[in-house]
Amino acid sequence: MRIRVVNPNTTRAMTETIEQCARAVVGPGTLLDAVTAETGPASIESHYDEAMSVPGLLAAIGRGEAEGVDGYVIACFGDPGLDAARELAAGPVIGIxxxxxxxxxxxxxxxxxxxxxxxxxxxxxxxxxxxxxxxxxxxxxxxxxxxxxxxxxxxxxxxxxxxxxxxxxxxxxxxxxxxxxxxxxxxxxxxxxxxxxxxxGVAAATLTVQSLLTLGLRKSGTGEFATPPPKTYLGLPGPLRS
Amino acid sequence: MRIRVVNPNTTRAMTETIEQCARAVVGPGTLLDAVTAETGPASIESHYDEAMSVPGLLAAIGRGEAEGVDGYVIACFGDPGLDAARELAAGPVIGIxxxxxxxxxxxxxxxxxxxxxxxxxxxxxxxxxxxxxxxxxxxxxxxxxxxxxxxxxxxxxxxxxxxxxxxxxxxxxxxxxxxxxxxxxxxxxxxxxxxxxxxxGVAAATLTVQSLLTLGLRKSGTGEFATPPPKTYLGLPGPLRS
Amino acid sequence: MRIRVVNPNTTRAMTETIEQCARAVVGPGTLLDAVTAETGPASIESHYDEAMSVPGLLAAIGRGEAEGVDGYVIACFGDPGLDAARELAAGPVIGIxxxxxxxxxxxxxxxxxxxxxxxxxxxxxxxxxxxxxxxxxxxxxxxxxxxxxxxxxxxxxxxxxxxxxxxxxxxxxxxxxxxxxxxxxxxxxxxxxxxxxxxxGVAAATLTVQSLLTLGLRKSGTGEFATPPPKTYLGLPGPLRS
Amino acid sequence: MRIRVVNPNTTRAMTETIEQCARAVVGPGTLLDAVTAETGPASIESHYDEAMSVPGLLAAIGRGEAEGVDGYVIACFGDPGLDAARELAAGPVIGIxxxxxxxxxxxxxxxxxxxxxxxxxxxxxxxxxxxxxxxxxxxxxxxxxxxxxxxxxxxxxxxxxxxxxxxxxxxxxxxxxxxxxxxxxxxxxxxxxxxxxxxxGVAAATLTVQSLLTLGLRKSGTGEFATPPPKTYLGLPGPLRS
Amino acid sequence: MRIRVVNPNTTRAMTETIEQCARAVVGPGTLLDAVTAETGPASIESHYDEAMSVPGLLAAIGRGEAEGVDGYVIACFGDPGLDAARELAAGPVIGIxxxxxxxxxxxxxxxxxxxxxxxxxxxxxxxxxxxxxxxxxxxxxxxxxxxxxxxxxxxxxxxxxxxxxxxxxxxxxxxxxxxxxxxxxxxxxxxxxxxxxxxxGVAAATLTVQSLLTLGLRKSGTGEFATPPPKTYLGLPGPLRS
Amino acid sequence: MRIRVVNPNTTRAMTETIEQCARAVVGPGTLLDAVTAETGPASIESHYDEAMSVPGLLAAIGRGEAEGVDGYVIACFGDPGLDAARELAAGPVIGIxxxxxxxxxxxxxxxxxxxxxxxxxxxxxxxxxxxxxxxxxxxxxxxxxxxxxxxxxxxxxxxxxxxxxxxxxxxxxxxxxxxxxxxxxxxxxxxxxxxxxxxxGVAAATLTVQSLLTLGLRKSGTGEFATPPPKTYLGLPGPLRS
Structure with a gap:
């Protein structure tokens, strides 16, 4: 069971602290890591910051899917990009x-x-x-x-x-x-x-993802949170490819 | 970490099924058992049944506290007696x-x-x-x-x-x-x-209790869910003694 | 027209005061009495107390039905057992x-x-x-x-x-x-x-019951508040027999 | 105890039926009559009708106050003019x-x-x-x-x-x-x-007014529903005089 | 495009101020005037005042319809008679x-x-x-x-x-x-x-009406806000004739 | 008075249609243009598309501010990036x-x-x-x-x-x-x-912006929608500079 905590801001020191807090609560069968968004603001303190953090967050989710990650935590209290992340990921995504x-x-x-x-x-x-x-x-x-x-x-x-x-x-x-x-x-x-x-919320969300994975619960394959239909994205780093 | 699932009806066969479903999801460090209420209806299908199941449920919680149980699941979808059980128990109580x-x-x-x-x-x-x-x-x-x-x-x-x-x-x-x-x-x-x-809900509630215990979260010692004040209870099996 | 006020705690002195307040407002054609629950707490000051008062309250309703009482007041501000009491009683039951x-x-x-x-x-x-x-x-x-x-x-x-x-x-x-x-x-x-x-609320509920009886209003015979289906109740005083 | 039912439309035949239904439920100590609005629509079936019924209704309430009526029922299911009527009347006013x-x-x-x-x-x-x-x-x-x-x-x-x-x-x-x-x-x-x-609602409202009077409940003398401040009203039948 | 602001109280000095505020914001193609209710209270400070202002307001709307006014503002913060005015008027009516x-x-x-x-x-x-x-x-x-x-x-x-x-x-x-x-x-x-x-609200409502007219939006011809059915109105100034 | 309609997807043909619809309703004193986002999806049909459209939208708002645009319409029915856009813009921003x-x-x-x-x-x-x-x-x-x-x-x-x-x-x-x-x-x-x-919504939002500008209404300079604090943004096109 692989869980990834995504820090949607670009401050790596914060990711390390977050990773420790998440690691402290997972069960022995859970592999947990934390990653830092590669694009976006150094911290998220406005609607603008939050909006600008989302492409980096989604790129991290996209990489996680390619690597076989089972579930994700979005480690910012604004829960940025949660709906979009749920569309991208096959498994659970939980905001803190x-x-x-x-x-x-x-x-x-x-x-x-x-x-x-x-x-x-x-x-x-x-x-x-x-x-x-x-x-x-x-x-x-x-x-x-x-x-x-x-x-x-x-x-x-x-x-x-x-x-x-x-x-x-x-x-x-x-x-x-x-x-x-x-x-x-x-x-x-x-x-x-x-x-x-x-x-x-970091610890709480990590355990929520772990519980959902233990219960075998994944989103429906159809409906609002199905994988988004493929299309052209101009000028953006790391667009989704289906 | 000891979690107890309480079946608030008096049908033992149902308790066995419930216990299996709960056991299947807990982590290796969790001791889980399930108990059957000693008084109450054979099944809960009305407000009357639910009300009559609560004393047996609360007696089971009371015994659990004496035995050092850390958290409880109330295994009936009406979540009977949840508020009262939270007053009795020092640790988390979750309804299915x-x-x-x-x-x-x-x-x-x-x-x-x-x-x-x-x-x-x-x-x-x-x-x-x-x-x-x-x-x-x-x-x-x-x-x-x-x-x-x-x-x-x-x-x-x-x-x-x-x-x-x-x-x-x-x-x-x-x-x-x-x-x-x-x-x-x-x-x-x-x-x-x-x-x-x-x-x-049985599996979901078991994992919720396990998560709350892992997070070290217990109710406040004061306020609405503090231990109820001791008093005389006439004619009831197993009243609370503080 | 017979109305019964049930004090769901076991303190008879309180029942007497309640009865006087209820008697003071009913019309000349109304017979009103008040009864004290035979089991339960001396007063209701917690969710636990409230839960433990309900079997005594429901037993009192059950006796009232056998005696031909037309409507009931539950004389505790938590309105304990209201839904269950409505299942048991053919006529109106109102909480204070x-x-x-x-x-x-x-x-x-x-x-x-x-x-x-x-x-x-x-x-x-x-x-x-x-x-x-x-x-x-x-x-x-x-x-x-x-x-x-x-x-x-x-x-x-x-x-x-x-x-x-x-x-x-x-x-x-x-x-x-x-x-x-x-x-x-x-x-x-x-x-x-x-x-x-x-x-x-005691006086208000007494008049509400009197008004419902004057209007000839009784619950539907089917649905959520129909008489609960008969079943086995273990170890409880005064279970309902249909 | 004097209760008046006001029919806010101007159809007297309807008032008679309403009066019978209200009389059938009051207690022996209650004097009940019904009056018809002297101005307004023959029936109330639109927002316009309802608005045009209100001056007649309020005039009837004003007359009732002069005659010592204790409480009122507004006998139209739109409850027209309820807030204004509560300002005018010292006692309870209830819509059907x-x-x-x-x-x-x-x-x-x-x-x-x-x-x-x-x-x-x-x-x-x-x-x-x-x-x-x-x-x-x-x-x-x-x-x-x-x-x-x-x-x-x-x-x-x-x-x-x-x-x-x-x-x-x-x-x-x-x-x-x-x-x-x-x-x-x-x-x-x-x-x-x-x-x-x-x-x-006619019978229900009549009993609600009777109950409020029995309980001795009248509005506060201050605040939103206090008697409206006196002022000049141009061209309207029967304005309030304080 | 003709917009009329109706002051539902009978104080003409207030209408003048209101008219200036409304005039200051309309576009060059908009004809705007303000009128004073011919019946009703000098100011609106109670539910009673508001109720008594409505017939005068509705009469003003009725006259406006006869004169070909396209939309109306009700210039009192209680938005008196709004629903009834929408029934009368073919075009938009907005409260402040x-x-x-x-x-x-x-x-x-x-x-x-x-x-x-x-x-x-x-x-x-x-x-x-x-x-x-x-x-x-x-x-x-x-x-x-x-x-x-x-x-x-x-x-x-x-x-x-x-x-x-x-x-x-x-x-x-x-x-x-x-x-x-x-x-x-x-x-x-x-x-x-x-x-x-x-x-x-006077300026805001005036622009809202102007915008609705520019968008060509009028109420549905059927349903709750259709023209009210014609009927007899006793003793009221200026009833609606269809 | 300059109003800009931003099409947050990257399909220019759609922007042209939108511009015509917006132009058709503005007053003679209003300069209106429409722009197409320079980055993002060709159309917005998922939470992912919407999230990926926001940086392009915000860049367009940022350019508008530099050019002295007075108010904006976001021309997608998901109202993407509305809160962030309100932080960036000094004047009104309205979603369709x-x-x-x-x-x-x-x-x-x-x-x-x-x-x-x-x-x-x-x-x-x-x-x-x-x-x-x-x-x-x-x-x-x-x-x-x-x-x-x-x-x-x-x-x-x-x-x-x-x-x-x-x-x-x-x-x-x-x-x-x-x-x-x-x-x-x-x-x-x-x-x-x-x-x-x-x-x-395109026409409606254009008129709403025009009305807000006519009324002279702009957001408060402090609080939730104040200009976001300047900070480092990694790897994103067109970050905000304060």
Whole structure:
């Protein structure tokens, strides 16, 4: 069973952290690796960044299909390109916001999301709606750290932890969802610190893909998520060939 | 890691089938067993049956806690007693409708549910609403077989299979959720037969519990799902003692 | 016309208060009595308590049917066992949360609920959703008194009254719904004190049952709420026999 | 206790039927009468008719207030002028669609509405939304009879009955709501004929008003439904004077 | 192309301001005028006022149809009589709340509404629901000025401006919708002052009507909004004659 | 006032048709042109196509900003890249699905959408949800023509027309929304043929942009849609430079 975590931004240091967090949870029979998108933004903090990350992400999925990868995690909390990736891949593709929100819904009546910049709150709200998780999502809060500062700013751990603590207080929620793949390695510490469940979507999505593969579940061959019909793509790196 | 599947009806033969389906999916480090409720109805086909199954289910959870079980599956598609069980148990408790619906939502735009008697459709609809899955649940269909006939009626496999095929056609759905724990062993066959993903909630819930345990996620110690306050319970088998 | 109010907890003193509040509103042609569940918790303050109250409640409904009772009120704000009770009874069964919320919706744009312990807020929210009353329910507030302290704690009346006053202020609501059968006798006083309509579900539900009986309305004989099919129930007091 | 039923159209024969249906259900201590609007359309079958009926309705409410009437029923299924009437009246005002839908929601999982002309379906759908009853309202069906033909067309009883029967079949509903005050006197017959509960809003609303009065519930004196501020009204019969 | 703006209250000074705001935005090929209702309240600040404004509004629409007007704006933020006006008019009729909310939804994730008296908030909320704009409407705020004081109270401009500024802060919204036709001439000033988009419904609705006319879009000739069937209307000024 | 219509696919013939339809509706003071994306798929018929069209679309927006374009139309019914485009552009950007659905909502109670391939139905449903238009959208229907066949297949006009006629029948809707920019030039013919309003999103969006510009409305300078923060983009044509 081969699972690949795709980091849709182009910062390799982040991919390494993500890979460690994903590796820590898979079962002994699962081969897991993580790859970095070859094109796109250094971090994803706007709708524009997200849109520009998608071709690189899809190229990575396309390579994975050629190599026989069984399932994928999209390791950015905006779940960029999820629908398109599902068309390309024969096996399951799960976004980390998707997995984190579903997982949090099993732990109580409601969760809070803590994200990076305030301008990403809207996207998280759209995803909560899309996944049917709006009734569980009690609030989305920004800690106003940039993604790439999460690992370089020495105050980052404390800032995120306090944002989580305040979110739980403000929302009366039962759990916290970390709203950025770059927060994955903070998860256990924050949980210990604030005493409520904290969910890292990278680990959650990796286990969701592993479970779907164990259950033998793959998309239908027909319908909305069937392989897209072949056609001409002008001027783009790595177009799909069917 | 110890996971226990609780069959909330009192039919032991059904527990055996359920246990096999759950065992087939867990990882090598997971100890799994299944138990039968000691009180309650022989099958659950009405709101009355469901209500009367809950004390036996909760007694089983109480025993599990005393024995150090880490997480539980409630193996009836009405997810009876789920909120109360979450109060009793320190670790995760997942219903099979809950797990099946969440799992199906990862596979496409919508799923159909195929249940036993028509009178259980309402409960399934309530659960879809509760879990935020109404936007994915495109239809709930009855095959009008009684639960205990699923394993004794020689036509059962065919009847359920045809109901699944028709549900997918009628709803334009991407997957089928089996609406009864007693259908768990039919899952692979139906999938092969109709060519779309078919989800058995017993296996799905077992893996959801395993994933939550791997992630180290437990409910908050305070709030709605904290251990219930101790008090006097008159005339009931196995009340909780704190 | 015979109406029976069932107190699903086992505290007889509470039943007496409830009976007085219900008697005060029925018409001259209505015979009303109140009964106490013979099994179950002394008060209902958790999902566990609620689940454990249901067999006693259903046994009381079963006895009522044998005695020719025409309609029932379930006198606990969690409306425990409502669906199952509707299957058992030939005539109407109304929960006090159900009746109180519907009644409050006729009085303006929105109401506040004031309940006992904070851990019961979730259940009240679920019921508002179930009854279609979420658009009218502007807030659910706890006064953090235990149910049995409502009649023994000398500060109770003041605490509940102040919680009601603050709820109306915070929510900008037009009415208050009392979130516990044990608050029934406080209703008129609180209304006088805070000057907005205050709804006691016991009285409201009693009149709803009386109205349904006057209108000659009974459930359909077929479908989801038809009498449940007979079957074996192991080890439970008072199973239904058809 | 004085309750007045206002027929907002100007057809007195309809008022008489309505009055009989309302009188049949009130308690011995209730004085009930019905009045006909003095201005407006002969029947209400369009948004235009409904709008033009409101001044006459409000004038009737104004007269009722001067005469000491305690509560009102608006006897047209479009519930015309309900919000304005609640501002004018010190006591409760209930529309027949409002009461019928709430009442039907107590009888099962869903109801069908059978109305007169197809062009009125939209208004009924708006009201179901407004009252939080969309989750209970499974379908709205027209029998394509004009309101005034309900009592003159010899086929009317049969046409409405068959429309009710077909609606229950098509929607899988547990009850039928009659979508016109002019159908009030058909209620018992249709129920006997089709064997499911049938709700007449005139009787249901009358009992709802009676219950609110028994409970001593009146609107708040402040806020959205307070008496409207006095001002100049040009060229209209019977403006409000404060 | 002839567009008529109808002021449904009877204050001619307000009509003049409205006409200027509407004239300022139409294209060179559009003839625009504004008329004042001949019956009804001097301003619309309650459900009662709104109901009493509708006959005068509909009479104005009726006259417009006779004169060959192509489309109409209803210049009161309660959008009174909109459905009935659509039945009467062959061409488009747009309310200013409708147009303002739709327009604001194009400018970001959410808008705030600033209205006059607090008692009108409920109506604005109903309209946001009706138009599908609830997910964009982040808050509705009152500045507690009476409509007719908007042009006479020297502090009005400042009060409304500050209410807009505070609404944006409180709601985190991207735009402000002015909740009264009488605020139309404040629009540009407030925008300059607070630095976020401010929408005046009069101008927005005028352009919406102009666009619909340019697109050649008129209602269907059949169905809910077809011309209402002719009938007798007692005692009302200017009933419709077909 | 300069408006640019961007065709996000790379088929220039389609851009020409689109440009004609847009030009036909703008006012005399409006300069309108249409451009073709320089990279991307020849047509957009899958989530993958849509994702791959976005970089080309955004590059076109970026060039437009440099040239002083005031507002944009995205001329594909999936409204690809809308959020990102709004970040890039100082003025309004409107998608054709967005404009068409809003416009249709002014014409009655509900509309039907007729799109090309069945696999695009899901995207249209997502957009209806996003824009708050789900309550107006009564059905989405595919005519199973490929986008590029719309202008080459001699049967196309007839197939689309019949699909529109059937959609209106099946849904009981008041208007039809054409679900592809490639259908823009069929709009008037279909309307004449089937006798109900038919909306082409290209014309509707062009007028929406023109109206927003006339109203002087531009996004806030801060918040979710502010210009995205500058950063490194690897290997992509035409990255944004701030």
């Amino acid at each position: 916001a998707e997995a984190a929100m579903h997982t949090a819904s099993h732990l109580g009546r409601g969760f809070s999301v803590v994200t990076t910049l305030g301008r990403t709150i809207g996207r998280a709200a759209d995803l909560a709606q899309r996944y049917g998780m709006r009734r569980f999502c009690r609030g989305i809060h920004a800690c106003e750290l940039q993604v790439l500062d999460l690992h370089t700013d020495p105050r980052a751990r404390k800032i995120v932890t306090e944002a989580c603590r305040e979110a739980v207080q403000a929302d009366g929620s039962d759990a916290v969802v970390l709203g950025c793949a770059g927060m994955a390695d903070l998860c256990a510490d924050i949980r210990d610190e604030i005493g409520v469940p904290v969910i890292d | 409708a809950e797990a099946a619906m969440h799992t199906a939502s990862h596979l496409g735009r919508g799923f159909s549910v195929v249940t036993t008697l028509g009178r259980t459709i309402g409960r399934a609809a309530d659960l879809a609403q509760r879990y935020g899955m109404r936007r994915f649940c495109r239809g709930i269909h009855a095959c009008e077989l009684q639960v205990l006939d699923l394993h004794t009626d020689p036509r059962a496999r065919k009847i359920v299979t045809e109901a699944c095929r028709e549900a997918v056609q009628a709803d334009g759905s991407d997957a089928v959720v089996l609406g009864c724990a007693g259908m768990a062993d039919l899952c692979a066959d139906i999938r092969d037969e109709i060519g779309v993903p078919v989800i058995d | 949360a159900e009746a109180a919320m519907h009644t409050a919706s006729h009085l303006g744009r929105g109401f506040s609920v004031v309940t006992t312990l904070g851990r019961t807020i979730g259940r009240a929210a679920d019921l508002a959703q179930r009854y279609g009353m979420r658009r009218f329910c502007r807030g659910i507030h706890a006064c953090e008194l235990q149910v049995l302290d409502l009649h023994t704690d000398p500060r109770a009346r003041k605490i509940v009254t102040e919680a009601c006053r603050e709820a109306v202020q915070a929510d900008g609501s037009d009415a208050v719904v009392l979130g516990c059968a044990g608050m029934a006798d406080l209703c008129a006083d609180i209304r006088d004190e805070i000057g907005v309509p205050v709804i006691d | 669609a409002e009461a019928a839908m709430h009442t039907a929601s107590h009888l099962g999982r869903g109801f069908s509405v059978v109305t007169t002309l197809g062009r009125t379906i939209g208004r009924a759908a708006d009201l179901a939304q407004r009252y939080g009853m969309r989750r209970f309202c499974r379908g709205i069906h027209a029998c394509e009879l004009q309101v005034l033909d309900l009592h003159t067309d010899p086929r009317a009883r049969k046409i409405v009955t068959e429309a009710c029967r077909e609606a229950v079949q098509a929607d899988g509903s547990d009850a039928v709501v009659l979508g016109c005050a002019g159908m009030a006197d058909l209620c018992a017959d249709i129920r006997d004929e089709i064997g499911v509960p049938v709700i007449d | 709340a409708e147009a303002a909310m739709h327009t604001a939804s194009h400018l970001g994730r959410g808008f705030s509404v600033v209205t006059t008296l607090g008692r009108t908030i409920g109506r604005a909320a109903d309209l946001a629901q009706r138009y599908g704009m609830r997910r964009f409407c982040r808050g509705i705020h009152a500045c507690e000025l009476q409509v007719l004081d908007l042009h006479t109270d020297p502090r009005a401009r400042k009060i409304v401006t500050e209410a807009c500024r505070e609404a944006v802060q409180a709601d985190g919204s991207d735009a402000v919708v002015l909740g009264c036709a009488g605020m139309a001439d404040l629009c540009a000033d407030i925008r300059d002052e607070i630095g976020v988009p401010v929408i005046d | 699905a967005e404009a068409a659905m809003h416009t249709a909502s002014h014409l009655g109670r509900g509309f039907s959408v007729v799109t090309t391939l069945g696999r695009t139905i899901g995207r249209a449903a997502d957009l209806a949800q996003r824009y708050g238009m789900r309550r107006f959208c009564r059905g989405i229907h595919a005519c199973e023509l490929q986008v590029l066949d719309l202008h080459t297949d001699p049967r196309a006009r007839k197939i689309v027309t019949e699909a529109c006629r059937e959609a209106v029948q099946a849904d009981g809707s008041d208007a039809v929304v054409l679900g592809c920019a490639g259908m823009a030039d069929l709009c008037a013919d279909i309307r004449d043929e089937i006798g109900v309003p038919v909306i082409d």
